[in-house]
Amino acid sequence: MSNILTVDSIVKQYGDFTAVKSISFKLQQGKSLAILGPNGAGKSTTLKMIYATTTPTSGRVTIQNIDVSANPREAKRHIGVVMQDDLLDTSLNVIENMVAHAILFDMSWKSAQKKAESLLQFVGLSNYKKKEIHELSGGMRRRLVLARALVNDPELIILDEPTTGLDIQSRHVFWNRLETLQKQGVSILITSHYGDEIERLANDVLIIDHGQIIAQGVTSELPSTYGYQDIESAYLGLTGYVEEHDEIEQTVG
Ligand SMILES: Nc1ncnc2c1ncn2[C@@H]1O[C@H](COP(=O)(O)OP(=O)(O)OP(=O)(O)O)[C@@H](O)[C@H]1O
Structure with a gap:
C-alpha cells in the first residue's frame, strides 16, 4: 500500500x-x-x-x-484541516463560510453551493445553513469546520x-462522521x-x-x-x- x-x-x-x-x-x-x-x-x-x-x-x-x-x-x-483555532468568518453565515472556502479551491459558485449543501447534510447542519456563526453551539462549530475541511474531497x-x-454526545457524533470517512478510504x-x-x-x-x-x-x-x-x-x-x-x-x- x-x-x-x-x-x-x-x-x-x-x-x-x-x-x-x-x-x-x-x-x-x-x-x-x-x-x-x-x-x-x-x-x-x-x-x-x-x-x-x-x-x-x-x-x-x-x-x-x-x-x-x-x-x-x-x-x-x-488535505483537509481541522485546526484548534477554527478561523470561521463571523461576518458570514454557515453556508457562506462553506462557499467562501470552496471558492479558494477554484470551484465555481454553483458547484461550491452544491458541495456546501451536501457536506452540511453530512455533518447534520442542513437546518442551520442560514444561521450566524455565533448562534452555533461548540459541537456545531466543530462539525462545520469538519464540513469545511471536506470541500476539496481530501484524501x-x-x-x-x-x-x-465537546460534550460526550457531540464527541460521538464527530467520531461517527470520521468513521464514515474512514470507510470511504480517507x-x-x-x-x-x-x-x-x-x-x-x-x-x-x-x-x-x-x-x-x-x-x-x-x-x-x-x-x-x-x-x-x-x-x-x-x-x-x-x-x-x-x-x-x-x-x-x-x-x-
Ligand atoms: N511560535 C512559537 N514561538 C515559540 N515557541 C513556540 C511557538 N509555537 C509553539 N511553541 C512552543 O513549542 C512547544 C510545542 O508547542 P505545541 O503547540 O506544538 O505543543 P502541543 O503538543 O500541541 O501542546 P497542546 O496540547 O497544549 O496543544 C511549546 O513549548 C510551545 O510553547
Whole structure:
C-alpha cells in the first residue's frame, strides 16, 4: 500500500528552543494515525509543518509525493484541516463560510453551493445553513469546520484535538462522521488527549514528549508491547505523568 504522508526527520526551532526534535513517520493510504502527547509536547507544531503553515527548520514532509515546503498550494489540494483555532468568518453565515472556502479551491459558485449543501447534510447542519456563526453551539462549530475541511474531497484529513471541550454526545457524533470517512478510504491524522477516541479511530499511534517520539505502534498492540493495559495508561506511564501525580498526592497527603 502506498504512503499518503511521509514525514522525514522534521525539526522545528524557535530561537534556541527546539519544539520538534527530528520526528519521522509514515501514514499509509486509507489508514489513521493518532499523535498523543502532553501539553507542549510538539503535536500542533508537527501538524503545522505537515499542513504547511509552519516551515520546518530541517527535514521534509511529502503528501502524495509532493514536497509540502516546495509546493504548499499543490499539497494542500490533497488535505483537509481541522485546526484548534477554527478561523470561521463571523461576518458570514454557515453556508457562506462553506462557499467562501470552496471558492479558494477554484470551484465555481454553483458547484461550491452544491458541495456546501451536501457536506452540511453530512455533518447534520442542513437546518442551520442560514444561521450566524455565533448562534452555533461548540459541537456545531466543530462539525462545520469538519464540513469545511471536506470541500476539496481530501484524501487526508488532519485534525488537531478536534473534540477537546465537546460534550460526550457531540464527541460521538464527530467520531461517527470520521468513521464514515474512514470507510470511504480517507486517511486520518489526528491529535487527541482521549485514549478512548484513539482506540476507536486510529490504526496506529505515536506518543510524543518534549518534541520526540517516545513510543509508536499499532494501537491495539502498543499497550501490551510496553507493559500497559490500554492506550491511556501507556500514555500516562510513558510520559511520566503517573510519577508526577503520585508526588502531588504525597505532597498533599
Ligand atoms: N511560535 C512559537 N514561538 C515559540 N515557541 C513556540 C511557538 N509555537 C509553539 N511553541 C512552543 O513549542 C512547544 C510545542 O508547542 P505545541 O503547540 O506544538 O505543543 P502541543 O503538543 O500541541 O501542546 P497542546 O496540547 O497544549 O496543544 C511549546 O513549548 C510551545 O510553547
